[in-house]
Amino acid sequence: MPRFAPQPERRPALIAGASSGIGAATAEALAELGHPVVLGARRLEQCAALAAKIRANGGEALAHHLDVTDTASVDAFAAAAEDAYDATEILVSGAGDLVFSLVHEMSPDQFLRQVDVHLVGVQRLAHRILPGMIERARGDFVIISSDTAGNPRPRMGAYPAAKTGLEIMARQMRMELEGTGVRASLVRPGPTMTGMGMDTTAEIIGPVLEDWTAWGFARHPEMLRAANLAAAVVAVVTAPRGAHISLTEVQPEARVRAN
DSSP states (O other): OOSSOOOOSSOOEEEETOSSHHHHHHHHHHHHTTOOEEEEESOHHHHHHHHHHHHHTTOOEEEEEOOTTOHHHHHHHHHHHHHHHSSOOEEEEOOOOOOOBOGGGSOHHHHHHHHIIIIIHHHHHHHHHHHHHHHHTOEEEEEEOOTTTTSOOTTBTTHHHHHHHHHHHHHHHHHHHTTTTEEEEEEEEOSEESSTTTTSOHHHHHHHHHHHHHTTOOSOSOOEEHHHHHHHHHHHHTSOTTOOOOEEEEOOOOOOOOO
16 A cells, blocks of 8 residues: 555646746646646737647647736636646646846835735635645645745845745745645746846846846856756656655756866
8 A cells, every 4th residue: 555645647737827938838848748737827829829739739738817916817717727627736836027126216016016926926826726735635836936035136126035935935835735745846946048037128137237247146157948947847746646846946057168
């Protein structure tokens, strides 16, 4: 008799922030493993295009609008997923955006919105999804964090503060979920090439990069790709029952120096 019942072979997965970047790459990776995926983001057209691509490749995918700052939107997203594929086995919370700014120059409303997206939005997903996982005594709740949590970089507005709060909340959740069969896990990316924050202007990003260099945050120019983080998420959710990969930090590898 095994200590833990094995995971189902088919595990419906909800991806918050699936329109691009890490969320989109994770959706494709989980679909390739045979799991149905529900793609949620404010940019529904991009989610729909990705869902069509996954279906064309033989996978199961549904796109649905999701705004993690709106509780009703979170509820509607989860309900649509359950109607389509039954109970949620995997939740990947990666919704977010980035506004570069000095803390004191960012408007309080803008600062609050960043915290709402990156911290409160995850709690909204937990509030809706975790009770069902606890009832079934299994599930993976995966949170995409940032290496700026606890190690902030200048000119990143509310992002480091929100991610630090997020990691504290995740640690608390792990304690509260212990013994329920539900695994809450953090995936902590280092510098990653995604669309987040890349729509800024040269006038804004120039001082950002100067300050990062001055504070030692630019040891080498390499950046992670979204697929690298998707691989980390896959490793977390495919860990066998009885093993909990609670924190995974992924950093870009520097190129090998020439001799």
